[in-house]
Amino acid sequence: MGRAPCCDKANVKKGPWSPEEDVKLKAYIEKYGTGGNWIALPQKIGLKRCGKSCRLRWLNYLRPNIKHGGFTEEEDNIILSLYISIGSRWSIIAAQLPGRTDNDIKNYWNTRLKKKLLGRRKQQHQNGSKDELPTLSSSAMERLQLHMQLQNQQGGIQNNPLSLFNNPAIWPKLHPLIQEKLIQTNLQSLNPQMIQYPNYSNLGLFQQTSSSVHLQAQNNNNDNDNNNNNNNGISISKEQVEELENSSGSSDLVNNNNDNDNDNNNKTSVIGNFGGLINPSSVTKSEGYSTGMQRVLSFQAELNELLGSDKLAGNEFEGITWWSNDPNTTASCWDAASNVVLQSENSVTTTTTMLYNQDYA
DNA sequence: AATGTGTGCAACCGCCCTACC
DNA sequence: GGGTAGGGCGGTTGCACACAT
Numbered sequence: 001m002g003r004a005p006c007c008d009k010a011n012v013k014k015g016p017w018s019p020e021e022d023v024k025l026k027a028y029i030e031k032y033g034t035g036g037n038w039i040a041l042p043q044k045i046g047l048k049r050c051g052k053s054c055r056l057r058w059l060n061y062l063r064p065n066i067k068h069g070g071f072t073e074e075e076d077n078i079i080l081s082l083y084i085s086i087g088s089r090w091s092i093i094a095a096q097l098p099g100r101t102d103n104d105i106k107n108y109w110n111t112r113l114k115k116k117l118l119g120r121r122k123q124q125h126q127n128g129s130k131d132e133l134p135t136l137s138s139s140a141m142e143r144l145q146l147h148m149q150l151q152n153q154q155g156g157i158q159n160n161p162l163s164l165f166n167n168p169a170i171w172p173k174l175h176p177l178i179q180e181k182l183i184q185t186n187l188q189s190l191n192p193q194m195i196q197y198p199n200y201s202n203l204g205l206f207q208q209t210s211s212s213v214h215l216q217a218q219n220n221n222n223d224n225d226n227n228n229n230n231n232n233g234i235s236i237s238k239e240q241v242e243e244l245e246n247s248s249g250s251s252d253l254v255n256n257n258n259d260n261d262n263d264n265n266n267k268t269s270v271i272g273n274f275g276g277l278i279n280p281s282s283v284t285k286s287e288g289y290s291t292g293m294q295r296v297l298s299f300q301a302e303l304n305e306l307l308g309s310d311k312l313a314g315n316e317f318e319g320i321t322w323w324s325n326d327p328n329t330t331a332s333c334w335d336a337a338s339n340v341v342l343q344s345e346n347s348v349t350t351t352t353t354m355l356y357n358q359d360y361a
Numbered sequence: 362a363a364t365g366t367g368t369g370c371a372a373c374c375g376c377c378c379t380a381c382c
Numbered sequence: 383g384g385g386t387a388g389g390g391c392g393g394t395t396g397c398a399c400a401c402a403t
Contacts, residue, residue: 016371016397039388055389056372068370091391103371106392111369366402373395382386 007039007050017057021047025054026062034058060101067099071108079105079113 017025028045035041039051047054060066071079075097082093088109090102097105 014373037388050373051388052374052390053372060371088392102391107370110393364403366400368400369398371395371397374393376391376393378388378390380386380388382384 007042007052011048012042012050012053013048014053017049017061021049022057022062025057029058029062056103060103065099066101068104071113075100076113076116079109083109 024045024047028041034055035044037051038055041047041051041054042049045054049057078096079093082096086092088106090106090109094100094102094105
């Protein structure tokens with residue numbers, strides 16, 4: 001038993017509005033306002049229209065100062081940035097663009113802007129690659145990809161106030177202590193340097209986002225720390241380490257199959273995760289990420305949480321391939337890796353790397 | 362010229378939220 | 383507190399037009 005319809009569907013006109021109807025509606029609202037009741041409005045005016053239809057017509061077309069078409073570059077950027085940050089919340093996006101309606105922006109996005117931004121990839125695939133075109137049906141994936149693309153265009157993460165990295169408000173839920181530490185820390189200090197992995201000369205690493213948050217408690221007595229040139233981590237005390245471990249229920253984890261880091265003294269726990277999913281030790285290993293699917297699924301779950309998206313279909317990430325040790329890898333445009341820098345002191349460091357195959361850009 | 366295909370956009374549908382009774 | 387109506391919103395549909403075959 002559904003709810004009652006808002007109007008008598010059988011006796012209302014549907015379809016395009018005639019100029020006469022527009023004139024009637026516009027004149028009445030300008031003179032008397034809506035009266036706070038759209039449903040009753042058409043009857044007052046003598047229109048055989050549903051109240052909702054009147055509302056839509058007024059808001060999207062008849063009300064003053066509406067702009068149609070001719071989106072500027074600046075508007076494009078605003079739409080893109082907001083879409084990446086908040087998704088398809090068109091009314092909120094429209095509120096940032098005077099004279100634009102949510103419907104207009106939605107249409108513009110779906111029919112033009114999205115294609116304009118992503119179309120190049122499709123073109124590339126049509127022009128020679130036999131690879132399956134990675135699907136973009138996932139809003140979350142699409143937003144992530146656009147996020148990366150935008151930041152590349154805008155000169156990097158530091159310059160984009162809307163970036164995931166620079167916007168604590170849209171970080172995933174982390175332990176409050178970690179969150180506080182991250183906020184306290186100058187974000188610049190967390191920004192990664194560009195790193196080139198020599199094995200992948202054809203793959204440009206152009207972007208790095210946050211991140212996994214890993215916690216390491218370490219016995220320093222026998223520390224031949226290979227990472228001591230990196231001081232960008234966030235240090236916390238051993239007491240805090242214990243507190244976090246107790247509260248997170250984390251177990252030992254990440255670096256458990258590493259053969260080149262004096263790991264015996266390390267105790268590392270995942271506190272929170274932000275798309276970082278890869279055993280950090282494997283980043284430097286030439287064999288790369290051959291056990292992709294498990295990580296893909298992990299990434300998928302994290303991405304869902306990160307972006308607050310709908311659940312992704314199980315095959316959404318089939319288009320994403322992972323690094324192999326073949327320098328001529330046919331990896332898709334977007335690949336992810338994490339680069340967790342382990343500190344010599346008890347520390348939390350957060351970095352995740354998105355790797356971009358320039359061959360497909 | 363006729364037909365097929367793609368594109369842009371206005372409008373509708375149905376769900377969710379909230380205010381009101 | 384529960385039911386109902388209206389408003390708001392995002393997703394989808396369908397039509398008109400442009401362009402290709």
